[in-house]
Amino acid sequence: MVSIETQEKYEKLRQILQHMGSVLIGFSGGVDSTFLTYAAHEVLGAKVLAVTAVSPTLPACEKEAARTLGAHIGVQHEIVPSTEFEDARFVANPPDRCYICKKIRFRALVELAQQRGYAWVADGGNVDDLGDYRPGLKALQELSQWVRSPMIEAGLTKADIRAISQELKLPTWNKQSAACLASRIPYGVPLTAQRLAMIDQAEAFIAPYITGSLRVRYHGDIARIEVGEQELPAVMAHRHAIVRALRQCGFTYVTLDLGGYEMGSLNEIIPTKEE
Numbered sequence: 001m002v003s004i005e006t007q008e009k010y011e012k013l014r015q016i017l018q019h020m021g022s023v024l025i026g027f028s029g030g031v032d033s034t035f036l037t038y039a040a041h042e043v044l045g046a047k048v049l050a051v052t053a054v055s056p057t058l059p060a061c062e063k064e065a066a067r068t069l070g071a072h073i074g075v076q077h078e079i080v081p082s083t084e085f086e087d088a089r090f091v092a093n094p095p096d097r098c099y100i101c102k103k104i105r106f107r108a109l110v111e112l113a114q115q116r117g118y119a120w121v122a123d124g125g126n127v128d129d130l131g132d133y134r135p136g137l138k139a140l141q142e143l144s145q146w147v148r149s150p151m152i153e154a155g156l157t158k159a160d161i162r163a164i165s166q167e168l169k170l171p172t173w174n175k176q177s178a179a180c181l182a183s184r185i186p187y188g189v190p191l192t193a194q195r196l197a198m199i200d201q202a203e204a205f206i207a208p209y210i211t212g213s214l215r216v217r218y219h220g221d222i223a224r225i226e227v228g229e230q231e232l233p234a235v236m237a238h239r240h241a242i243v244r245a246l247r248q249c250g251f252t253y254v255t256l257d258l259g260g261y262e263m264g265s266l267n268e269i270i271p272t273k274e275e
Helices: 004-020 031-047 059-075 098-117 127-131 138-142 160-168 193-208 229-238 241-247 265-269
Strands: 023-026 049-054 074-082 121-122 213-220 222-227 253-256
Touching: 004 031, 004 160, 023 031, 023 098, 031 049, 031 160, 031 213, 049 098, 049 160, 059 074, 059 193, 098 121, 098 193, 121 265, 127 265, 138 213, 193 213, 193 229, 193 241, 222 241, 229 241, 229 253
Parallel strands: 023 049, 023 121, 049 074, 222 253
Antiparallel strands: 213 222
8 A cells, every 4th residue: 555645746747747748758668667657647747758779788678678668658759779789988987987978868868859859868776776875866966957757856766656556457567676787797897798798697597596686797707696595595596507607608607696696886985075
């Protein structure tokens, strides 16, 4: 049962979308963007276009999931190529990699929105994103003349979004949080399509054995598997098959991180302001 406070936030989101008039949504097919797209389609109907940007950073399964979810919602949906790999700064993989990528992608979405006559571009960020290391938020702020984050404006948290999504019977309500494949590679290690494909293939092989979050972190010839503590026995039970498969993907050594899955674990090397 959704709380009154959460219902009020959802109603505020609907009002914000109504005032936006028409919107092009950056649609990944994750929990947040699916919920936002559903809400926008309910409020604005044909005045919504969901756009999925595709590059080597997107797991193959997520591209197909976005296509399926777009059809499920009934929204206009397009898949377009993303060009961040044409930027040497992004390929170098600095700590502000997400800023560079977000700026490139949302500039392209703004251009597309203007060409198609949509008043706004919408991002699927929620309030919880404000408390994490998210350099991509800076890019959105710099494009705020054209880009908005309606769910942040409405005060919606990830828990709110999951609760309402479940009430609405959206298939993503309990979907694990996802991140682009580049987040598996330590900062400073150049991004290549080959390395991202290795990670994508490795995670695709391990995923059927577990039910929770999964990351295969790239450390050269070493694959470091992160799963939740409760999933460690499942990985160990299939370790021989996993090792064989990941070696076929191109890794020489396969390790299991006893610390378990940690969102943004590669951010630990970034100095804090106190340092």
